[in-house]
Amino acid sequence: MTQTNLSLKKLKGIKPKGIKTKTVSLTEKIIQASEQFVEQFKDETFRGENSEQTRDEVYYECLNYLRSDLIKFPKFDKRHVDEFIYAAANQDLNMIQSQLLGTFSSCLLHVLTERYQKENQKASFCFDGTNNEFKYLFWRCKLIDELLVENFKGDHICSHIDNANILINRSLKDPSNLALAGSKGNIDLIWAIDVSGSGMGGIASGQGHAGVVIANHIFNNPANWGMCITNVGGNGRADLVIGKNMDGFAPFGLSGANGSVGLMYLDDLKDTQPFMSTAHIDYYFIHTVLCSTLEEKKYANTIHSGHLSHEELVCRAEDQNRFNSLTAQYKLNEILNFTSDKAKTKPADQLMKDARKIRSIYNQIKPELDKLQDKRDRSLPPGAHKRK
Template identity: 30%
Template sequence: MKQTQTEQILTQNNFALKKLKGIKPKGVKARDKTIFESLLEPIDYIMDKHLHRIDSRIYQKAQVKDEIDKELESDILKSVDLTSNDLKNCIYALNIIEKGQGAWNINQRSLLGIYTGCLLDLWTKRQKEDNKRAVFYMNGEGIIFDDLFSYTKNIDILMLDNFKGTGICGLTGTHKGNVNCLITKHIEGLFTAERTGAYAGNAGLVIASKNKLMNPFGVGGHEGFADIVLMNNCELPDGGQVGNYAGSYKGNVNMFLSLFNRINYISQDLAHDGSAECINVDEVLPDTKLHSEDLDLVYSWSARGKSNEKHNLHNKVFGKKAFQRYQEFISMFPAMQILDLVEEVGNSTRSPEDILLEIDTLYKQSKLKN
């Protein structure tokens, strides 16, 4: 069901203008009614019970997330047969409801985003129990949804396309969680996929493609881990940083490959007190803080151990070494092939799920070779 279809159902029943508790939409199939009620009705209860505990503290939000997870699994949604389409419809409906009720404050939006992460975790767990892959793709059609899927703990394959909002997919796979493959494309907003795999978490393949205003800092940081991060053709104006705090604070990022992004600032805090390697093949904006006419396209730097190794970006000899390192990496890892497939998702007769599984296969095969 698309956003417009969801909106028609909700509007016909004055759904978006009522209090969430007790909503019983008419004129829809019994199963649709059950799913709408089952997924939307708990929000009042969750807001009443947990909203006062939501603030800027990461560990506090993670604790609230764990408590909601337990309530949904053991009681509230125990008998609800949740599907990926149900989850998509719920996201569209929540976006419409917020428009009808007026703007929610930052803590309400944060808790709502955490709730969507709980739903995705529950669906993923049930897929795994049924020996099925949990491949989730959604084109948001440009809707605004702050903190969507934030704090999701375990992700098989997730791709979000064409959303707007702050903190989308933030802090996924953290606190001993695991992200196998996370892809964001055409996302407009700050802090997209920030700190993926951080805080003793784990992330495999993390891709950001054609996003705007993105500042994906802290990936694999705080005793966490991220294997491969691909950042492709994103716009980072006004000090947007590449690799900021990636692998920092005893974390580790095997490779942060930044390709064809438009940037005007390079992070000075790559792997602060941690470990990471970053290769950049980027377009430096005219109003840049890099001040390097020799840089052109390619540079790389790395930080291993407790102290960062800093390089003179004007050094042409170093630039040659950077290009060699770039060629070496892409000869071992099919980055371009994977990014072509990311572009194909949503623009092909092939199903998004099939393409995403192919991306996952390429990633896994490259890991075996290396």
């Protein structure tokens, strides 16, 4: 990475002697700093074998600058992040510039979350884009408590997020949103509502962990191969995955590839081959699959192809009693109550309350879900590594 320094003087600018300057608001200072940040690192390529390290170095350099500067402004709050987002939206930037601006937004959210946590407040934030475009918004953010992002245009929104308690995307229409979320850390609840595009790939992959992943009213561009939630739990772990009202080819292709999914609940999927994959993978593991609307025979060819390992496949139409028993054991109906069509239009604060209830239910059933992962470890092929 090019050796640079985000010094206070460089980012704030040097005032010429003898010239009076107007008072600059905190939001204006933040916008100026973001412009300097993008300009300073725009020639980085973020490619090659050290690209991840370079991105992290840039992230932490920006984060440390904002930590040192924003601490001087005790009134720094969510409204300043909102104002920055609206000021920075709808720009015609290349990919590197978009990634840098997204990184800056993530560092703002990171610092704000730290401030709330230091004051023992819940860092719960909802950002409504009102149909503005902000590519890479909150890209690679490394610290989130509760976050809802809705009504934005732009790709890679909330992608590569490492850690969060609750992460919700609603009414986003471009590709790769939520992609690789939780792939390097832990996210208790990832919830996508009324989104389209080939996004959400690789959730809880890369040896990361997701507690509950809900794909709710998901629609795909027919020209794209696959849909949203492909490779969930690939090389990682997802405890509970719920797919409701989804279209697109093979929406769960590569799920559990060299990793694991504990329990998967599927309802109203337009494709009858949700697990289809042509890739060569050492093994797949999804412990239990519950199918609410399709018959087992419609899944059989894909659920057994590609060496997909599962201990139990239960379809409501073929074994109502077992289906009901498992949905009760894992409190699925309590969770599903929050995933109706109303979730698309509920006020943001109410949706976040519902998400907290889902997370609470997850914590109640987590010991049972852990047992499924334990069974996975006992059934691994030779040489496969165990997942904590």
